[in-house]
Amino acid sequence: MEMLKVSQLSxxxxxxxxxxxxxxxSFSIEAGELVGVMGPSGSGKxxxxxxxxTVDQPTSGEIYIEGNNPLSLNGDKLALFRRRExxxxxxxxxxxxxxxxxxxxxxxxxLDGVPVKEQDRRLxxxxxxxxxKHLLSKRTFEVSGGxxxxxxxxxxxxxxxxxxxxxxxxxxxDSNASRIVMELFEKINQEEQVxxxxxxxxxxxxxxxxxxxxxxxxxIYNEIYKGSSRQQFYQQIIDVLSLLGGASREx
Amino acid sequence: MNFKQFAIKNVTRNGKAxxxxxxxxxxxxxLFFTFTMFILxxxxxxxxxxxxxxxxxxxxxxxxxxxxFVFYSISVFxxxxxxxxxxxxxxxxxxxxxxxxxxxxxxxxxxAATVCGILTGLVFSKLFLIMIEKLFRIQALPYYFxxxxxxxxxxxFILLCVLVSFFTSxxxxxxxxxxxxxxxxxxxxxxxxxxxxAILSAVLLLVAYYISFTSNIENLEKIIxxxxxxxxxxxxxxxxxxxxxxxxxxxxxxxxxxKHTNLIWxxxxxxxxxxxxxxxxxxxxxxxxxxxxxxxxxxxWDNTLGNIEERYPLAFTYQTIGENLTVHEEINFIDQQxxxxxxxxxxxxxxxxSVTDAEEISYTLMKMSVYNQLAEQLDLRTASIxxxxxxxxxxxxxxxxxxxxxxxxxxxxxxxxxIQAKIMQDQASTLYVVADTLYDLIxxxxxxxxxxxxxxWSDTYVVYDEYEAKYESNPNGIFLSKSHIFETEKSAYGTxxxxxxxxGMIFFVTSGSFIYNKFFIDVETDKKKYKQLNKVGLTFKEIxxxxxxxxxxxxMLPYIVACIHSSVALSTLNRIFEIEVGTAAFLxxxxxxxxxxxxxxxxxxNYLIEIKNELIID
Numbered sequence: 001m002e003m004l005k006v007s008q009l010s011x012x013x014x015x016x017x018x019x020x021x022x023x024x025x026s027f028s029i030e031a032g033e034l035v036g037v038m039g040p041s042g043s044g045k046x047x048x049x050x051x052x053x054t055v056d057q058p059t060s061g062e063i064y065i066e067g068n069n070p071l072s073l074n075g076d077k078l079a080l081f082r083r084r085e086x087x088x089x090x091x092x093x094x095x096x097x098x099x100x101x102x103x104x105x106x107x108x109x110x111l112d113g114v115p116v117k118e119q120d121r122r123l124x125x126x127x128x129x130x131x132x133k134h135l136l137s138k139r140t141f142e143v144s145g146g147x148x149x150x151x152x153x154x155x156x157x158x159x160x161x162x163x164x165x166x167x168x169x170x171x172x173x174d175s176n177a178s179r180i181v182m183e184l185f186e187k188i189n190q191e192e193q194v195x196x197x198x199x200x201x202x203x204x205x206x207x208x209x210x211x212x213x214x215x216x217x218x219x220i221y222n223e224i225y226k227g228s229s230r231q232q233f234y235q236q237i238i239d240v241l242s243l244l245g246g247a248s249r250e251x
Numbered sequence: 252m253n254f255k256q257f258a259i260k261n262v263t264r265n266g267k268a269x270x271x272x273x274x275x276x277x278x279x280x281x282l283f284f285t286f287t288m289f290i291l292x293x294x295x296x297x298x299x300x301x302x303x304x305x306x307x308x309x310x311x312x313x314x315x316x317x318x319x320f321v322f323y324s325i326s327v328f329x330x331x332x333x334x335x336x337x338x339x340x341x342x343x344x345x346x347x348x349x350x351x352x353x354x355x356x357x358x359x360x361x362x363a364a365t366v367c368g369i370l371t372g373l374v375f376s377k378l379f380l381i382m383i384e385k386l387f388r389i390q391a392l393p394y395y396f397x398x399x400x401x402x403x404x405x406x407x408f409i410l411l412c413v414l415v416s417f418f419t420s421x422x423x424x425x426x427x428x429x430x431x432x433x434x435x436x437x438x439x440x441x442x443x444x445x446x447x448x449a450i451l452s453a454v455l456l457l458v459a460y461y462i463s464f465t466s467n468i469e470n471l472e473k474i475i476x477x478x479x480x481x482x483x484x485x486x487x488x489x490x491x492x493x494x495x496x497x498x499x500x501x502x503x504x505x506x507x508x509x510k511h512t513n514l515i516w517x518x519x520x521x522x523x524x525x526x527x528x529x530x531x532x533x534x535x536x537x538x539x540x541x542x543x544x545x546x547x548x549x550x551x552w553d554n555t556l557g558n559i560e561e562r563y564p565l566a567f568t569y570q571t572i573g574e575n576l577t578v579h580e581e582i583n584f585i586d587q588q589x590x591x592x593x594x595x596x597x598x599x600x601x602x603x604x605s606v607t608d609a610e611e612i613s614y615t616l617m618k619m620s621v622y623n624q625l626a627e628q629l630d631l632r633t634a635s636i637x638x639x640x641x642x643x644x645x646x647x648x649x650x651x652x653x654x655x656x657x658x659x660x661x662x663x664x665x666x667x668x669x670i671q672a673k674i675m676q677d678q679a680s681t682l683y684v685v686a687d688t689l690y691d692l693i694x695x696x697x698x699x700x701x702x703x704x705x706x707x708w709s710d711t712y713v714v715y716d717e718y719e720a721k722y723e724s725n726p727n728g729i730f731l732s733k734s735h736i737f738e739t740e741k742s743a744y745g746t747x748x749x750x751x752x753x754x755g756m757i758f759f760v761t762s763g764s765f766i767y768n769k770f771f772i773d774v775e776t777d778k779k780k781y782k783q784l785n786k787v788g789l790t791f792k793e794i795x796x797x798x799x800x801x802x803x804x805x806x807m808l809p810y811i812v813a814c815i816h817s818s819v820a821l822s823t824l825n826r827i828f829e830i831e832v833g834t835a836a837f838l839x840x841x842x843x844x845x846x847x848x849x850x851x852x853x854x855x856x857n858y859l860i861e862i863k864n865e866l867i868i869d
Binding site for chain 1: 441506509514780785786789791792
């Protein structure tokens with residue numbers, strides 16, 4: 001089943017001098033996929049993510065998430081769509097520091113008026129998957145970046161979104177924490193069938209994906225699938241990045 | 252560019268950032284100036300010395316309050332600039348230089364604010380005078396150009412600015428700035444309310460209310476200070492401990508806490524309550540003081556003017572003391588003036604005689620025909636009295652006696668009726684109305700009063716003014732005019748009330764801007780927070796609901812507490828002094844609450860606009 005379908009998506013900025021951030025991009029993500037999007041700075045990958053996140057409007061083209069076109073919605077309806085159909089993981093976690101980690105995780109459920117018992121049940125489940133059970137009563141400043149990101153992932157998947165979107169989820173983490181977080185992405189993808197699209201700079205993080213889309217100058221440059229080993233996939237990613245140019249400047 | 256120029260450019264090129272601080276200083280100056288202007292008003296009249304003293308005391312308290320307010324504003328303002336200071340530190344500015352920079356900026360703002368404030372004050376006071384005049388129908392003070400007040404205000408605020416600048420070295424903490432630079436800003440720890448203090452505050456408050464409710468006129472003086480201290484302490488802990496304790500309790504109630512947006516606003520309030528506890532405390536206490544003083548003043552004003560009919564039943568009376576040569580001339584003059592003024596009036600010559608009976612009790616007697624003339628004018632029942640009868644007329648119940656028989660000139664007389672009424676201006680005790688024939692028999696000096704009764708007396712003070720201009724020098728004539736007395740009392744009480752309303756306004760406006768400042772500093776962090784939450788699906792409608800509840804509580808709570816405090820205090824005054832304060836207090840508290848509500852609606856709207864601009868496409 002197609003979870004995400006992007007067709008002929010374009011975005012241009014400016015009035016007199018047009019700058020085209022995306023040029024007629026089309027691709028789709030099947031249910032259960034873990035897709036990485038890579039590309040040099042300015043390639044348009046963040047613009048793409050923003051449009052799929054419904055926080056930015058394309059100039060032309062269509063987006064379908066589980067067959068629905070969120071761009072036909074507006075205002076609060078769009079916010080509700082994001083709340084129910086999408087899950088977000090950000091580079092800087094975006095957890096509320098007035099809440100405990102546990103409260104942060106259940107926030108989407110509480111906002112939707114899910115009964116407390118059900119909230120507890122689901123919290124226990126995701127906390128177990130992400131290994132944050134012992135952290136639930138802690139506050140955001142009491143935990144490490146990796147732990148905060150795991151909490152953010154828990155928040156992003158607790159309401160079983162159609163699509164999980166991650167924006168540089170390992171960007172603020174050290175290599176060890178990055179590895180743990182990526183293993184969790186892989187785990188929830190495999191065990192919970194969470195369809196994920198992730199924008200990243202980090203080839204090591206990207207190597208946990210099933211498929212990588214490379215974007216350059218607003219168009220899809222290349223697409224590679226993971227074979228049998230992650231090690232080999234990593235090497236492939238490095239190769240494409242060096243072909244893409246600018247890769248050496250990126251990391 | 253030297254350092255001074257740098258500081259000046261800082262202010263002139265970044266006006267928006269400095270505006271809030273400028274505005275609060277400007278408001279303080281305007282209020283202080285207006286108040287000083289009234290205190291030094293040449294026509295405000297002479298007050299009793301204790302009122303004069305309390306006015307100056309109020310001025311000093313106001314100054315301290317405003318000092319605190321300005322100090323608070325600058326500390327909030329400087330804290331929002333830590334990042335800027337951080338950059339200055341990075342490029343090697345010393346703390347001394349930063350303080351110097353702040354001092355120069357501060358002087359610049361203060362001078363501008365003082366000038367603006369005084370100008371605003373000049374306009375504002377005129378408006379205020381008109382408003383008071385319309386609202387209370389009192390002859391307001393005339394406008395004057397207050398050079399002395401301008402000087403005092405300027406000196407006071409320049410001094411305040413120097414002092415505040417001096418204290419800023421406490422506000423700016425080098426350590427915090429360096430932490431901010433390194434990105435290791437200390438997180439806000441969860442407030443831990445003390446259960447003991449929370450209970451203490453509730454108990455203290457209840458006990459204080461109980462004492463207040465059970466007090467009486469004898470022990471009032473002893474308990475009043477105790478109750479005040481108790482309420483002040485209780486209020487402080489109410490905001491700093493009890494409120495936090497209460498929210499912690501709400502958080503424990505998971506069915507409530509984990510439902511919809513409750514999660515967000517309850518957890519926000521948990522921190523904001525503690526952060527704002529001191530400000531809330533000050534707002535509550537000052538508002539309580541203002542409500543009580545205005546309420547009491549208004550009640551006294553209303554009461555005094557309300558019973559003028561009781562105290563002065565007749566529009567005019569003229570009395571002579573000793574030998575008065577011009578009595579007829581003066582009476583004619585008054586008569587003439589009343590005619591010229593086009594007033595319809597009834598002249599009555601009131602005569603009474605004093606007799607002492609065998610038992611050395613003296614009675615004041617009045618002829619029935621005179622009484623009936625008065626009774627007709629004052630809407631009392633006319634009397635018809637036989638030779639051996641009398642009617643007892645008492646000014647009030649407390650002058651009652653149990654005399655029901657007497658002997659006058661050898662005639663036994665029986666009291667047939669008792670009437671409680673005041674029919675003469677200076678009727679202190681009891682009058683006995685007797686038959687004309689009996690009265691004429693009595694041989695004693697007759698006291699004569701010339702009365703002029705005017706039904707609609709409200710403008711008759713002009714007659715008094717004319718009289719006073721002409722015959723003021725006659726020490727033997729006493730001319731009383733109800734209308735003149737009324738006007739005099741009205742303006743005397745009016746001035747005091749006007750000043751207490753004014754002090755109330757100062758507290759109100761400054762505490763309003765306290766909250767205003769706080770919110771517009773917070774809006775920067777809130778924008779970021781709500782933008783993120785909107786991204787993960789928090790709708791604007793929900794943000795609106797959260798804001799409405801959160802702001803509503805922060806805005807209204809201190810006023811509600813103040814209203815409860817003052818209601819208790821005023822009802823006690825009501826009970827003990829038997830003054831009707833209900834309507835007055837209701838009027839004052841109601842209008843302040845409405846103002847506060849309007850202020851809340853206004854700020855909430857602006858705040859939501861700011862947040863909405865930050866949100867994603869719609």
